[in-house]
Amino acid sequence: MKQVIGIIGACGRIGSSLTEQLLIDGYKIILVDINKNKLLKLKKNFNSANLEILCLDLTKTKNIDKFIKFGLKKFKKINAVVDCSYPQSAGWGIKFENLKENFLKEDLFNQLGSKIILCQKLIKYFLKVKEGNLILLSSIMGVQSPKFELYYKTKMTSPIEYSAVKSGIISVTKYLSKYYKNKNIRINCISPGGIKDNQPKLFQKKYRNACNLKGLLDGQDVSNLILFLLSDKAKYITGQNLIIDDGWTS
Ligand SMILES: NC(=O)c1ccc[n+]([C@@H]2O[C@H](COP(=O)([O-])OP(=O)(O)OC[C@H]3O[C@@H](n4cnc5c(N)ncnc54)[C@H](O)[C@@H]3O)[C@@H](O)[C@H]2O)c1
Numbered sequence: 001m002k003q004v005i006g007i008i009g010a011c012g013r014i015g016s017s018l019t020e021q022l023l024i025d026g027y028k029i030i031l032v033d034i035n036k037n038k039l040l041k042l043k044k045n046f047n048s049a050n051l052e053i054l055c056l057d058l059t060k061t062k063n064i065d066k067f068i069k070f071g072l073k074k075f076k077k078i079n080a081v082v083d084c085s086y087p088q089s090a091g092w093g094i095k096f097e098n099l100k101e102n103f104l105k106e107d108l109f110n111q112l113g114s115k116i117i118l119c120q121k122l123i124k125y126f127l128k129v130k131e132g133n134l135i136l137l138s139s140i141m142g143v144q145s146p147k148f149e150l151y152y153k154t155k156m157t158s159p160i161e162y163s164a165v166k167s168g169i170i171s172v173t174k175y176l177s178k179y180y181k182n183k184n185i186r187i188n189c190i191s192p193g194g195i196k197d198n199q200p201k202l203f204q205k206k207y208r209n210a211c212n213l214k215g216l217l218d219g220q221d222v223s224n225l226i227l228f229l230l231s232d233k234a235k236y237i238t239g240q241n242l243i244i245d246d247g248w249t250s
Contacts, residue, residue, distance in 0.1 A: 009085025142166025
């Protein structure tokens, strides 16, 4: 039987591209997102018996159990989970000088703390069924400092908490893969470069110059790498952070 994959944050740039590719490859998928309208739209567009949707806020611990229960009810098992969710506070993206403690706390918990709890709950299930595959999303910002010169003359920035969270995701990945040694559970994360999404032309041009061949990526460039990690071809890859950034960090 084809594998069952849970995608959290399924309606976003990476999640929706992954959804499309997994369906083409015959996987069964459970799409979780906080955005009900977008979930319904995806369900309608793909119109597949291999796809189930669930509207939940997965930063809330009780909802993680609901997600696992739902997956088991619909498809009897969950082989792998990819977390592409990107919860952001109302103060997300403001400059370092203006950072507010309440927003900082919220973002650190929702983007890192709640994901540690997510791992805890999912791994508990994986241990029970004696197999599992977990893929988290870090970023080039978790690997290297931002190239601030790329934002010059734009309103864009890369928040300090994003760098902290994303390097945290890499640490959590490495920690857990060792903690659950010999348990047949793979845990990896990927660090994509920027994805094209109506950024100012000036930024796009400068970003392109910091890369090798393409510059900003498409969602599909990233989901191709996730597909590889989900496959048996990556059976012995665990505890890794795989960078896909067209050479931005090189
Ligand atoms: N887009 C990029 O350029 C880029 C680059 C590197 C890394 N990443 C990382 O990849 C991941 C996905 O990025 P993206 O661009 O696809 O994000 P996105 O903003 O396009 O999508 C995120 C999805 O998460 C959902 N979501 C938000 N809060 C949620 C919650 N509490 N529970 C469930 N779902 C929730 C949103 O509704 C949205 O559909 C993020 O971790 C991001 O940091 C993105």
